[in-house]
Amino acid sequence: MSRSNNFKWPLLIALAVVLAAFAWLWFGFADRPLPNVHRDDSIVLDSGEGLGSVTEKLAAKDQLHGASWQWRLLGMQTGAAGKLKVGEYELEPGITPRQLLLNMRDGKIIVHKVTLVEGKTFRDFRRTLDANAVLKHNTKGLDDAAIMAKLGASGVHPEGRFLPDTYVFHRGDTDLDLMKHAMTAMTTALDEAWQSRAADVNLSSKDQLLTLASIVEKETGTPEERPEIAGLFLGRLKTGMRLQTDPTVIYGMGASYNGNITKADLLRDTPYNTYTRTGLPPTPIAMPGKAALQAAAQPASTDKVYFVAIGDGSGKHYFAKTYAEHQANVAKYIRTQRETNARRAAEAK
Known part of the structure; x- marks a missing residue:
C-alpha cells in the first residue's frame, strides 16, 4: 500500500464522520x-x-x-x-x-369562515361579527347609520342589504371587510332577481322586491312554499288587501318583542304593522337568501289569499281562497297543535 493511500483513509473516514454528523443534525432537525x-x-x-x-x-x-x-x-x-x-x-x-x-x-x-343565516336581522349579523375573535373590529360603538356610511351607502337602511351565505376571511380582515363583501353579494343577487322577474310582478323597484323577499323568508322555511307565499302576498297587494303578516309586526316592535305577540300588538300601529297599514313595510324586515329573492321575482300563480301553519312542527301551511276556508284551516291548525303538544307531553313523561 502506498504512502498516499495511508493518508487518504483517515481523511475519508473523518470526512464520512463529519458528513454523518451533519446529516444527523440536518435531517434530525428539518423533518422532526x-x-x-x-x-x-x-x-x-x-x-x-x-x-x-x-x-x-x-x-x-x-x-x-x-x-x-x-x-x-x-x-x-x-x-x-x-x-x-x-x-x-x-x-x-x-x-x-x-x-x-x-x-x-x-x-x-x-382560512376562517363566518355564516350569515337566512332570515336573520342586521342586529343579529352585527352580534355574529362582534363575537368573532379572529376579525378586527372596526364597527363597535358605531350606530347602523355610521356603519352604512363607512360602507359607502349613506342614508341606506341596513336591513336586508347583506346576502346570507358562508364567507371566508383571513386573520387581519375587519368586520367592515366582511360586511362589504356581503353587501356586494346582495347587490348582485338582487340585480339578478330583478332582471329575471316575471312580467306580472306588480312591484315598482328592486327595493320593493327585497322587502317582499324578506317577508317570504320569515314566513316559511319550506322551500317549495316560497313561490306560493310570494304569489299570495302579491295578490293581496294587487287588490289593496293588507298583508297582515306577523313578522312585520314583530320587526316593528323592536327590542320590546319578548317572544310572544298579542292582539294588542297587532292593533298597535307602527310603520311596520301590516295589520294597520296597507302595502309593504318601509324596509326589509330580515335578510333574505337567494331562494326567497327568486320566489319574489318569479312567484307562483295562485288565487289563494290566506294561509296558516299546519301546526305539526313541519313548518308547512294550509292555503285558502276564501275566508271560510281559512277559518276551517285555522280550526285544523288549533286541533293539530293541541294533539302535537299532548303527544310531546306524553313522550316526555
Whole structure:
C-alpha cells in the first residue's frame, strides 16, 4: 500500500464522520416535528417579518428546536428565505420545520369562515361579527347609520342589504371587510332577481322586491312554499288587501318583542304593522337568501289569499281562497297543535 493511500483513509473516514454528523443534525432537525404543538395552534407572520421572527415566535411558545444556522440553511434549501408571505399559519401536531417554511413560502394561510343565516336581522349579523375573535373590529360603538356610511351607502337602511351565505376571511380582515363583501353579494343577487322577474310582478323597484323577499323568508322555511307565499302576498297587494303578516309586526316592535305577540300588538300601529297599514313595510324586515329573492321575482300563480301553519312542527301551511276556508284551516291548525303538544307531553313523561 502506498504512502498516499495511508493518508487518504483517515481523511475519508473523518470526512464520512463529519458528513454523518451533519446529516444527523440536518435531517434530525428539518423533518422532526416541532415540540409542544397542539390542535388549533397557529403562528402569525406580520408585514416586514421574516425567518428571524418565525423562530422568535416559536421559541416564545417553547415550540422551537434546532439552531439558527439550521433554520437559515433550511430557508435557503426550500427557497423560503426572503419569500415568506404575511398571514396566519396552522401549527398542527406533527408539523416539521420544513413543512412550516414551505407553507409560509407558498402562502398556505388559514382560512376562517363566518355564516350569515337566512332570515336573520342586521342586529343579529352585527352580534355574529362582534363575537368573532379572529376579525378586527372596526364597527363597535358605531350606530347602523355610521356603519352604512363607512360602507359607502349613506342614508341606506341596513336591513336586508347583506346576502346570507358562508364567507371566508383571513386573520387581519375587519368586520367592515366582511360586511362589504356581503353587501356586494346582495347587490348582485338582487340585480339578478330583478332582471329575471316575471312580467306580472306588480312591484315598482328592486327595493320593493327585497322587502317582499324578506317577508317570504320569515314566513316559511319550506322551500317549495316560497313561490306560493310570494304569489299570495302579491295578490293581496294587487287588490289593496293588507298583508297582515306577523313578522312585520314583530320587526316593528323592536327590542320590546319578548317572544310572544298579542292582539294588542297587532292593533298597535307602527310603520311596520301590516295589520294597520296597507302595502309593504318601509324596509326589509330580515335578510333574505337567494331562494326567497327568486320566489319574489318569479312567484307562483295562485288565487289563494290566506294561509296558516299546519301546526305539526313541519313548518308547512294550509292555503285558502276564501275566508271560510281559512277559518276551517285555522280550526285544523288549533286541533293539530293541541294533539302535537299532548303527544310531546306524553313522550316526555
